[in-house]
Amino acid sequence: MSMTASHHELDLEALEQLSTGAHSMGRSAVQACEMITGAVVLATCNRFEVYLDVADPPNSIPPVTERDLQHAALEIANLIAERSGANQEAARSAFTVRSGADVATHLFSVAAGLDSMVVGEREIAGQVRRALDAAHAEHTTSARLERLFQRASRTSKRTSHETQLGADGRSVVSVGLDLAEPSIPPWRQTSAVIVGTGAYAGASIAALRARGCTDVSVYSASGRAPQFATDRGVAAVTDLVEALGAADLVVSCSGAGGRRAGQAGAGPHAVTHSGDAADPHASASTDSSAIDYVLQSVAVVTAREQASERAGEEGAQRPLVVLDLALHHDVDPRVGDIDNVLLMDLATIRAHAPSTSSEPVQKAREIVRDAVVDYMDREAMRSADAVVVALRTRIESELELELERSAKEFSTPADLAAHARSLRRLAGALLHRGIVRIREAARSGESLDEVVTDLSELSRAG
Numbered sequence: 001m002s003m004t005a006s007h008h009e010l011d012l013e014a015l016e017q018l019s020t021g022a023h024s025m026g027r028s029a030v031q032a033c034e035m036i037t038g039a040v041v042l043a044t045c046n047r048f049e050v051y052l053d054v055a056d057p058p059n060s061i062p063p064v065t066e067r068d069l070q071h072a073a074l075e076i077a078n079l080i081a082e083r084s085g086a087n088q089e090a091a092r093s094a095f096t097v098r099s100g101a102d103v104a105t106h107l108f109s110v111a112a113g114l115d116s117m118v119v120g121e122r123e124i125a126g127q128v129r130r131a132l133d134a135a136h137a138e139h140t141t142s143a144r145l146e147r148l149f150q151r152a153s154r155t156s157k158r159t160s161h162e163t164q165l166g167a168d169g170r171s172v173v174s175v176g177l178d179l180a181e182p183s184i185p186p187w188r189q190t191s192a193v194i195v196g197t198g199a200y201a202g203a204s205i206a207a208l209r210a211r212g213c214t215d216v217s218v219y220s221a222s223g224r225a226p227q228f229a230t231d232r233g234v235a236a237v238t239d240l241v242e243a244l245g246a247a248d249l250v251v252s253c254s255g256a257g258g259r260r261a262g263q264a265g266a267g268p269h270a271v272t273h274s275g276d277a278a279d280p281h282a283s284a285s286t287d288s289s290a291i292d293y294v295l296q297s298v299a300v301v302t303a304r305e306q307a308s309e310r311a312g313e314e315g316a317q318r319p320l321v322v323l324d325l326a327l328h329h330d331v332d333p334r335v336g337d338i339d340n341v342l343l344m345d346l347a348t349i350r351a352h353a354p355s356t357s358s359e360p361v362q363k364a365r366e367i368v369r370d371a372v373v374d375y376m377d378r379e380a381m382r383s384a385d386a387v388v389v390a391l392r393t394r395i396e397s398e399l400e401l402e403l404e405r406s407a408k409e410f411s412t413p414a415d416l417a418a419h420a421r422s423l424r425r426l427a428g429a430l431l432h433r434g435i436v437r438i439r440e441a442a443r444s445g446e447s448l449d450e451v452v453t454d455l456s457e458l459s460r461a462g
Contacts, residue, residue, distance in 0.1 A: 001054055001069050002103045003076060003095040006047035007117055010094060011327045016198060018094060019048040021083035026050075026140040028083070033075045035068060038142025040149060042110075042131040044124070045199030046117060050076060051107065051149075053142040066099075073097045101376050104148060108368045108375075111156040113165065117346065118172050118353040119361060120165040123203075125156040147379070155371040162367065165360040172325055173200065173207045175349045176251070180321040183342050184248045187212040193237070193247045194218045195294060196254030197228040200325050204251045205232050217243055220254065221294065240295075244303035245310070250322045252330035254294050295322070297334040300341060325349075384442035391434045399427045 005018055021028075022043035029039040029052060038053030054072050074092065081091035098106055106115070111128045113120045132149040135141035141149075159165060184190050190213050194201045197220045208216055217235040218225045229236035237243040244250065304320070324331040324345040336343035403420055410416040 001099045002051045003073055003097050004049040005094045007327055015048055017086060018080060018084050019043045026135055027138045028079055029076050030140050032079050033072050035072055038145045039140045040131050040135040040145050044127050051145055053144045069099055101372055104372045104375050107152045108155045108371055111152040112159040112364050112368055114364055118175055121171045123171050129153055151375050155368060159364045159367050163360040163363045165364045172349055173203045175352055176323040177207055179344055180249055183319050183321050190248045191215040191246055192249040193243045195252035197224040200253035219243055241299050241303045244300060245307035252295050253325040254330050293332040294330040297332040300335050300338055380442040384438045387438050388435050392431055395427050395431050399423055
């Protein structure tokens with residue numbers, strides 16, 4: 001089973017809060033619930049997902065029930081709430097719980113880049129591999145999770161090799177920088193300001209350096225910029241207006257914008273701390289006067305005016321590109337109305353990413369569907385093999401009990417040997433019939449629970 005929370009439902013800040021302590025969540029999950037025998041955690045700036053191996057009940061052939069899965073999901077949601085400081089109800093509602101083929105379909109789609117904000121991005125493939133590596137290091141993986149994640153990685157590689165999705169699709173940051181490039185100086189002459197200290201901020205610095213941009217500074221209203229900047233070898237700024245006045249490019253990705261003024265935890269999908277309540281009506285589409293944006297239009301106007309005073313009229317004409325990479329807008333939309341300021345947000349970036357109806361995307365979805373069918377068929381046969389082993393053990397045990405019980409009924413060793421041969425032939429026939437029935441059921445997707453029940457009655461009747 002899996003529990004997933006992503007950019008589809010939550011903003012970046014809510015995801016960041018939920019994933020507090022994600023590095024140890026796999027180990028905690030295995031320790032918290034005896035049914036959970038394995039866990040792999042996939043935590044990125046856009047998603048927080050927990051994949052769980054929920055084992056069959058001890059000494060029982062039938063697989064876990066839906067109630068077992070619900071119990072495990074509740075235990076983990078409560079654990080996440082405890083670690084993150086979110087209230088339990090908010091944590092429970094934040095996750096989509098999947099089981100069976102839906103788990104494979106989702107993970108394979110994620111690894112192939114089909115569930116990303118920019119469809120086709122390739123960074124997620126490495127993150128999926130590293131999630132499994134982390135589970136190895138924590139000793140929390142299991143054979144079943146190993147097979148699932150290895151197949152996800154193979155599916156991702158096949159998608160990359162057989163379609164142009166990996167080439168056409170980019171990360172959110174790289175697409176944004178591509179769009180900004182025509183409107184700014186050459187990268188070695190560009191001055192860039194990063195607003196925020198999260199995963200997108202780190203990715204933005206790496207992407208800027210890869211393009212040759214060396215004049216990079218970081219601003220954070222939370223006060224985390226100095227340490228973040230020191231760790232990455234860039235400058236930290238405390239006066240955002242002054243930094244904007246010297247900038248050619250601003251990348252805002254704090255994820256803290258789009259709230260109603262004065263409501264620090266509010267947002268359309270906020271995961272509130274225990275005792276707090278999120279305003280369900282707060283959203284980025286609300287009138288901008290009621291929104292507390294990280295980058296206000298007045299700050300940009302002031303910065304442009306100050307730059308103009310310092311540099312003269314020619315300096316005032318220097319364009320400024322602002323990339324708003326936050327899900328619910330860090331930047332006041334009115335910034336885009338300021339002369340010589342170009343504002344681009346995630347909607348702009350998505351519009352330049354591969355269409356979800358494009359041929360590479362459709363081909364990738366076909367690859368994922370085929371991989372899921374093959375994976376589930378193989379897993380079904382593994383389950384069938386386990387049931388066959390259990391059936392063989394049961395029949396052999398009943399055979400030995402019957403031989404022991406009937407030993408006194410025969411007067412000669414020859415008669416007893418003949419009786420034993422007869423029982424063994426019957427046991428062999430029952431086992432063969434059972435194996436055929438179990439494998440047919442596995443291939444057709446029939447519940448093995450009912451097959452086991454039928455075979456148990458058959459063996460007793462035999």
